[in-house]
Amino acid sequence: MKFLKIVSAIALLGMAGASQASMIIADGNVALGVGDLGQLNVEGGNADIAGTTGVGLRYISDGVEYESTFHGCECEGWGVAAGGTSGFANNALGTAGLSLVSFDSTATTATSITTMGGLLQITHNFALAAETDHLFRVAVTIENISGADIANLLYRRTFDWDASPTPFNEFVTIGGTAGASAVLGANDNGFCSSNPLEICSPQAGNSGDFTAAGPDDIGSNFDFDFGALLTGETFTFEIFYGGAANRNAALSALASVGAEVYSFGWSGLDADQDGFGDANGEITPTFIFGFAGVGGTVIIDPDDPVDVPAPASLLLFATGFLALIARRKRYAKL
Known part of the structure; x- marks a missing residue:
């Protein structure tokens, strides 16, 4: 079965074409179609199980491909803003304010560097996550090139x-949004402009943290305020894209990379998110969209309930150590 996954990934890469304006990057389980400005959704892949050949985010299981963003609206995108000026990239909902510096790619990586109005330089560096074969990691680095301090960096x-x-x-x-200090807001609207300066209201009434909204034609929008960025300084956080067989496998993948905030999307056939349609047993993977470095708490692996995120682990260790010292002092007085 692993052979079939590799063959499928090679086929995707072969159909991506020679153009460096965009690229389909893949491993055995996940494929991404990366545009030159760092947005997803690229033409030229294999037909997935529902018939589409465009590639945004795909999960590949035993040679069968499952697409999650290219059907219908090619709405995956991003934007950045500072000092009342913004730049954004979204195939369906508009692109403005960004200038391409460079786009480079290999079979499994892609790097997009853009600038926004002489204020910011933004690098999106896509690569396979070393910890799991279910995720691509995107290191996003934003540099203040304006010559002046920025009070609020929005993404x-x-x-x-x-x-x-x-x-x-x-x-x-x-x-994960409730405990993440950099999250300004999150909701179920995947049809918003990617311009951070425009208001994005919930599409079906779901905002903040929520579980299994739907089934409906909905998405996810995340707004972040990363605070001040002094002149010449950089700020880096991470985005994760991927897929897994079911909810627990998806959470385990996110836990392995230290993700703090996430969105899952999966078929309306699978109410309990176990990876199979409730009526006929169709394969229904869970698609993954996550963030790290946004001031939240690391997700705990559901299959390892004793696993505690690093800050909590240190707190437990320190508490236990201090208790041991106090106990020894008490015994010494007896």
Whole structure:
């Protein structure tokens, strides 16, 4: 079965073409179609189980491909803003304010460097996550090139879930936002402009953290405020894209890379998110969209309940150590 996954990934790469304006990058389980400005959704892949050949975010299982963003609206995109000026890239909902510096790619990596109005330089560096074969990691580095301090650095990422095998009819979960200090807001609207200066209201009434909204044609929009960025300084955070067989496998993948905030999208056929359609047993993967470095708490692996995120682990260790010292002092007085 692993052979089939590799063959499928090679086929995707072969169809991506020679153009460096965009690239389909893949491993055995996940493929991304990366545009030159760092947005997703690229023409030229294999037909997935629902028939689309465009590639945004795909999960590959035993040679069968499941697309999650290219059906219908190619709405995955991002934007950045500072001092009342913004730049954004979204195939369907508009691109403005960004200038391409360079786009480079290999079979498994892509790097987009853009600038926004002489204020910011933004690098999106896509590569396979070393910890799991279910995720691509995107290191996003934003540099203040303006010559003056920036009071508030804003970033938005917009994502319309259209999860195969039932695009336009999916469940969506958003988690981790309540405890993430950099999150300004999150909701179920994947059809918002990717401009951080425009208001994005919930599409079906779901905002903040919510579980299994739908089934409906909904998505996820995340707004971040990363605070001040002094002149010449850089700020880096991470985005994760991928897929897994079911909810627990998806959470395990996110836990392995230290993700703090996430969205899941999966077929409306699978209410319990176990990876199979409730009526006929169709394969219904969970698609993954996550963030790290946004001031939140690391997700805990559901299959390892004793696993505690690093800060909590240190706190438990320190508490236990201090208790041991106090106990020894008490015994010494007896």
